[in-house]
Amino acid sequence: MRVAVRARSRYPAWIMNERYDALSLFSGGLDSLLAHKLIQRQGLRVLGLHFVSPFFGKPHLLDHWRATYGVDVVPVDVGEAYVRMLERGPAHGLGSALNPCVDCKILMLAHAKTLLAQHGARFLVSGEVVGQRPMSQRRDALNAIRRDADVKNLLLRPLSALVLEPTPMEESGLVDRSRLLNAAGRGRAKQLALAAEMGITEIPTPGGGCRLTEKEPSARYAPIFRHRPSPSAHDFLLANTGRQFWSGPHWLAVGRDQADNERLAALVREDDIVLDLSELPSPLAVLRLHPDARGTVQEDALVADAAAFAASYSPKARRAGGPVRVDVTRGGQTRVIEVSPSRNTPANWREPTWAEAEAWKKERAPVA
Structure with a gap:
């Protein structure tokens, strides 16, 4: 070879x-x-x-x-x-x-x-x-x-x-x-x-x-290969940053601190959706939808769901006791939506696990 x-x-x-x-x-x-x-x-x-x-x-x-x-x-x-x-x-x-x-x-x-x-x-x-x-x-x-x-x-x-x-x-x-x-x-x-x-x-x-020798970062990478068509090196840079969540083929990265927020902001692509609380300190979140969902009715529901989930990582948003305003930015255009912060949303955002990555790895193993 x-x-x-x-x-x-x-x-x-x-x-x-x-x-x-x-x-x-x-x-x-x-x-x-x-x-x-x-x-x-x-x-x-x-x-x-x-x-x-x-x-x-x-x-x-x-x-x-x-x-x-x-x-x-x-x-x-x-x-x-x-x-x-x-x-x-x-x-x-x-x-x-x-x-x-x-x-x-x-x-x-x-x-x-x-x-x-x-x-x-x-x-x-x-x-x-x-x-x-x-x-x-x-x-x-x-x-x-x-x-x-x-x-x-x-x-x-x-x-x-x-x-x-x-x-x-x-x-x-x-x-x-x-x-x-x-x-x-x-x-x-x-x-x-x-x-x-x-x-x-x-x-x-x-x-x-x-990082590929370690199970925790490897768990972050496997969903990209499973769900992203023709992934690029840029995708894996995003996977290295902040908290990582998936809902089926849809991907959400949420900053843990200011350094994460700055790194996420630098990794935003034109098709990404950036979520940031309008009036309260909050983590920056980057929503990367599967291409099939872009421009559909499902997209609006996923954006609102991801915004509510990301807002739940802002202590002040949780203490607000009601809806909060979130800036939704895509391609340089920003709109504002209101959501109630929640970790339990219909999209069921979940962190990737090594067990899921291991299952993907076995699926791809060559047949003896």
Whole structure:
């Protein structure tokens, strides 16, 4: 299987004319940092690629990593490509939640390969360690990743190089194999010793921080795949924000605090309906109706229902003891309706659960 990936790379201006010997997959974790530095200290120029999607990525730390660790690193947005991969079903399956760990690494390496020529780079670097992760770092999984990303002769895994077969980069002398590591298994003693040797005093926490490995955020994502036609990365950014509720195929996000309200406001799309109390402090709510309900009689009923439900999260609205006024904004046009705040409305708004996500996951599991 060959993987074609389209993604957006948001490079700072200073990077455009720089040339590098290698590109590394730079998550910001200790293993990716050490793999990057092992090649860098052989006198080779390495550019870190920090992949970003709604499910992972910490682009706000790029400047910190550059200053603290002395690495060149840039963000690479693979959000849309990642959603398409999840939507069609990962070829190598899902982990305990909705994590497609093997297909994730294939996607990133396949895209990194397309960037080699742009930077004059000759090979790729990854911080994978044989046997460290049960799904994606078994020896057979590492071989499948290398094969399916079509990077067999381009990928070097410096931390486990001495327990893997030599790569063309080592055989040619471009990389000194004797200066690489033989790490394997779940222990981190060798990595920590190498970090100390390199003078790295700020040790990144282990793990990539992927939301798809956790059941609570995964529960938020499954209804999108079930109910949204052709979901986009933007949909999952909304799912990461505030309280999440569904009524059949209709979706309501309600802010928990001012920071949530600001994030929700920034995520509003033209077809979204924004609900905000006219005269009282309240959470902002974004109603995203299924396309079939737009412009129908059902839409007015759903808007009023969602407004009543969202208003119930305003303590002052609940204490008002009667109807409250709600601004309903869509496409820049605002109207005002009156509703009585209530958590028990006909639409029966419900938070998504892992049990529902697990059922969806089983429905999509390949038939043995």
